[in-house]
Amino acid sequence: MTSTGGKPLKQIHLAAHFPGVNNTTVWSDPRSGSHIEFDSFRRFAQTAESALFDFLFLAEGLRLREQNGLIYDLDVVGRPDTFTVLAALAAVTDRLGLAGTINSTFNEPYEVARQFATLDHLSAGRAAWNVVTSWDAFTGENFRRGGYLPQNQRYERARSFLHATQELFDSWHGDEIAGEKNTGEFLSVPRPGRFSIHDAFFDIEGQFNVPRSPQGRPVIFQAGDSDEGREFAAAEADAIFSRHGTKEAGQAFYADVKGRMAKYGRDRDQLKVLPAATFVLGDTDAEARELADIVRHQQVSGQTAIRMLEQLWNRDLSGYDPDGPLPGIDPDLGEHTVARGRAGVRTHRDPLATAREWRELSATKGYSIRELIIHVTGRQNFVGSPRAVADAIDDLVQSDAADGFILVPHITPDGLGEFADKVVPLLQQKGVFRTEYTGSTLREHLGLHPLATAERTREEAAA
């Protein structure tokens, strides 16, 4: 099928994120389910798979969030271990990709490579890895070395870590297991899986003990907006999570990241740009907007607003009234942060400038603290009738602002169902979303080239 312009329609990729421990989830809604019982994850995954989504995505937890020295209690707290849940979900799904965030700081390449290769075997080729960095001593307090990694080395370590795991994944070529019962030849070659990695971060060698998995390596995701992050994705990743849901910002990001790929010898279509997207559906656009406003107020209570303000102001603001004006004092620019353990704890690059913007906005619109926070912490990406949402998604993909979206419902697990039931069929009718899985691995769902076979790697080694 082609559009009227004659260009073939881009196929949309859709994924589902089971959110973790931030204020996206409206846990006070009676429809909101458990964030720890396996049944919640099973229902979520099966909904995504019935709707033919490319994959499901889970984040990672390394330390409970704190603010002002106390464990943060306003949002969902408590989550399962990522690898373990994904492996269990492989049992109750058949085609759905299984993507998890695993950090490169408080882990070792050998162990992580084993776990991803195992997940790929046990899911018959559906594993994916969102590579993230961590660096702070706060998180390090739960691990053997404590906070050992300087912040400015975190991307270097991540790159080294990823390359080390790739060597491990490739250490078995895929033809070592002969399995000849009659002759007793289990291995076709002795000493399989040999590796030797010696760089600034890793000094490891030996033989890897997991044979090559169906995809060869897990699909690699990356989420980074900085220049270094974009370069990393252009060089290494198969998909990039982005925060740019609007058309102009999305197109700029898309063009920039994909423009960096050629120098690595990579085709543009081998990196999928997939922004995270929240949504609120209604029978009409007006109804959806009303519902969206209600959800925003549920997500940002007065207490939550104060806590979020503290994340910029970097001070204890408990004395302030959420229905009152913003603080007159300036943010504290010190090294110590009142909010700890959040992935985005340093998202404000210029706190003084942001504080000024917020004060101005507040003054112009007459916003209280709570209303201001509701305004600036982002509206839902897609608000409208199913038709309007489908059209918006399609437009963003066809205009190269994205290659698809990772949907994040505010009610889990059941909030995904409405999107699956009402929006997906419209995308299928437009001819821009699959009506069946044509492949069985995640690489196939994402349209990624298969990795070199064992034969090719031997040929290359011989050349």
Next chain:
Amino acid sequence: MASRSQIHLAAALDGAGWHPAAWREPEGAPAAGLLSAGYWLDQVRTAQAGLLDFVTIEDGFPLQSDDFAELDERTDRVRGRLDASLIAARVAPLTRNIGLVPTVTTTHTEPFHVSKTIATLDYASTGRAGWRAQVGASGHPEAALFGRRNLPRIRAADLAGPEAQARFRELFDEAADHVEVVRRLWDSWEDDAEIREAATGRFIDRDKLHYIDFEGRHFSVRGPSITPRPPQGQPPVVALAHATVPYAFAARSADIVLVTPAGPEAIAPIVGEIRAAQNAAGRGGESLLVFGEFVVFLDEDPAAAIARKERLDEAAGTPYRSDAAVFAGSPDALADELALWAQAGLDGFRLRPGTVPHDLDAIAFGLVPALQARGLFRRAYESATLRGNLGLPRPANRHTAATPA
């Protein structure tokens, strides 16, 4: 609680079976199948059909080797394996009642990760997780995979020597600390910490979350866990032990110790040593089950079992040797043997099938009925949880126990 005369049974799953030539059996899985989900699910379902208390799944970081401390160059043995905790998670949603006990080493892993892995397995299996805590005893080759610490090469010939013994004591001390951290993290959330209290906007009652603040030689861990208290409270910890140092570790840290007496006369002294170590560790009042280990080759006709084992030895090129007692005979005769050993002081047995599926089927469908006929084994699962089937009560959280009523 199970009747005192009844025994507990576990099956030890490893590759194609414990005999090195097991993979060559025609009725066994093809080699590539050893890495498939279906193969592992079939084994666990067989064990479940046999009403076994649990399965263990072997694992280790180094590639398998016939040599204790070095990798070998053999091409006639099973090489390559999957992470055991993920195998356990993969089969959890599709199995019931039977415990899932992966082996996870204590030597190079982060206790924080292990704690949430086993807790999550407990959630995914609705209360059937356990953990076989194992030290990475091979020293240098395993340490080189991580590059974080220098461990010496320990050759088999040196195992009894003072340097190796000192090294083992350190590894087991670390293991005891590791288990302690994991247990504290399992208790770091009280059972009712999640309150979802809309009126005050609080998802949790933070007073019911506890920092563990563990400080030890090998690691310090702050806590709390990111994962709420497991359904079983404390998933059972299993330890394999052959000698004084590991007995002491098991006595301090485990809920089940697997021991390797050569015959029934060896049982009383072993159990005596373990109970003494248990008392010395201040755990005298607690339940520590003692299981005996057997490798089993089972056929209705005992001569066939012996002949089969000899054929396998021939194929392997060397007679089969094990740290455990080896039994080749009929399920009925094994039932008599287990009854004898149980009377000598054991609570149960972990059986290592010589080949899969043959000997695992024989355990589930030959041995179990023979034990049931003698009134020595359950005829139905008593409980949906592993602790329940082991007769172990669900422990109160150490923090709630400390709070006066």
